[in-house]
Amino acid sequence: MAHALTGNSHQGPQVLLVDSDIDRSKHLREHLSSWGFAVTVAHDGYSGLRHIMSTWPELIVVDAELKGWSSSVVIDGAVRLGSRAPVIMLTDQGQNMASRASRRRVIGIIENPNSISELRSVMMNALSKVATDGGGENFDLA
Numbered sequence: 001m002a003h004a005l006t007g008n009s010h011q012g013p014q015v016l017l018v019d020s021d022i023d024r025s026k027h028l029r030e031h032l033s034s035w036g037f038a039v040t041v042a043h044d045g046y047s048g049l050r051h052i053m054s055t056w057p058e059l060i061v062v063d064a065e066l067k068g069w070s071s072s073v074v075i076d077g078a079v080r081l082g083s084r085a086p087v088i089m090l091t092d093q094g095q096n097m098a099s100r101a102s103r104r105r106v107i108g109i110i111e112n113p114n115s116i117s118e119l120r121s122v123m124m125n126a127l128s129k130v131a132t133d134g135g136g137e138n139f140d141l142a
Contacts, residue, residue: 016048016052017032018044018061018063018066019061020044032123056083057083059085059127060075060085062074062090079105086107088106089110090119107122108125108126
């Protein structure tokens, strides 16, 4: 079954997945959709920012190892565009993190991008924090 690049139904919260690893993003999209999220996928930073402007996601999941525009550029661009969506960063252990300015938007870091249960837990915590805090400007990683 072919998947469209954008979530087209108003199911659950709108999530933007920006991941240059096409196989992993397909796998993650299937899981996120099965959990009830409306998922939009972008495979590079430029496309990710275009999707932020068109879908205004409630949550952004971004690969720390993006090709082209870095994850920091995407996160900083989202903030400049007016997005208040929290960001979850996918990274391999020990990889370079987002810039200091970008980290203020990061609510969770998944050090094993293939850990579906960890991703789900961090996503649910992020969405509940947004619901209770009203989408604050900064998130603190404990």
